Amino acid sequence: MLCDAVAVFPEAVEDALPGWGDEHQRWTSLAMPGNVAADGGWWLHFHSYLVTSAAGAVLVDTGIGPAGGEAAEWLGTAGRLPGLLETAGVRADEIDTVVLTHIHTDHTGWNLAEELPRFCNATYVVQQAELEHVRDVAKYERLIKPLADAGQLRAVDGETTLDGGLRLLPTPGHTPGHQCVVTERAVLGGDVLVHPAQARWPELTYVYEQDPAVAVTSRHDVLALAAATGVPIAAAHPHTALTGAAMPLPAVSPGSGVCPPHKL
Numbered sequence: 001m002l003c004d005a006v007a008v009f010p011e012a013v014e015d016a017l018p019g020w021g022d023e024h025q026r027w028t029s030l031a032m033p034g035n036v037a038a039d040g041g042w043w044l045h046f047h048s049y050l051v052t053s054a055a056g057a058v059l060v061d062t063g064i065g066p067a068g069g070e071a072a073e074w075l076g077t078a079g080r081l082p083g084l085l086e087t088a089g090v091r092a093d094e095i096d097t098v099v100l101t102h103i104h105t106d107h108t109g110w111n112l113a114e115e116l117p118r119f120c121n122a123t124y125v126v127q128q129a130e131l132e133h134v135r136d137v138a139k140y141e142r143l144i145k146p147l148a149d150a151g152q153l154r155a156v157d158g159e160t161t162l163d164g165g166l167r168l169l170p171t172p173g174h175t176p177g178h179q180c181v182v183t184e185r186a187v188l189g190g191d192v193l194v195h196p197a198q199a200r201w202p203e204l205t206y207v208y209e210q211d212p213a214v215a216v217t218s219r220h221d222v223l224a225l226a227a228a229t230g231v232p233i234a235a236a237h238p239h240t241a242l243t244g245a246a247m248p249l250p251a252v253s254p255g256s257g258v259c260p261p262h263k264l
């Protein structure tokens, strides 16, 4: 897990999650204190995942990106992914595959360097439905077109297994072409849920879900998959991995803006 940034969500949690109520607040404070800021706001983490195996190095999502980028400006903080990769001992040119769970600016922020693919030897993998969804949207064209121009963009259509065995699972709703990455140890969930309470209450919708009803179905599906396979869901924004309704109270310190150890 590589935490590109931590920021308090710029909107009130009850605005971001329509249906939010006292029971959600109470549960989150008890079960997920790492996501509750001192003023009652919502700590949002921005996690990328590095998966290494004999088949190569896969990076899932590229965070909010550098200062001056759209997501960094929105959140008032800058990402630090390149430094984290360096600390992990992985150079940008050693990444073989970048999987984008979806094309939002807080998941694609480090796609490029100097308007060229930052991960210069990587194939960037995205669902075809996602590409169609963002076509002609200028801010996304900026982040995606250079990948295609360099011959480094691969569109997949539906469930796909990558070399090395990583499974890409379409989980639409947040966006039409949203996908999760299923490994032996975790479901890398992107924004299939954005707040930990959505693992406890999958029907709790997020205001920026493109199709809320479909998003609820995808959340149920991913929770069922995680339960059936006994692995946690490691989504992009909760501070820690989640195991759904039956999850025990985790041993984490109250939200300090610093990630507790992320044990999968």
Ligand SMILES: [Zn+2]
Pocket: 102, 104, 174, 191
């Ligand atoms: Zn998103």
Ligand SMILES: [Zn+2]
Pocket: 104, 106, 107, 191, 236, 237
């Ligand atoms: Zn996101």
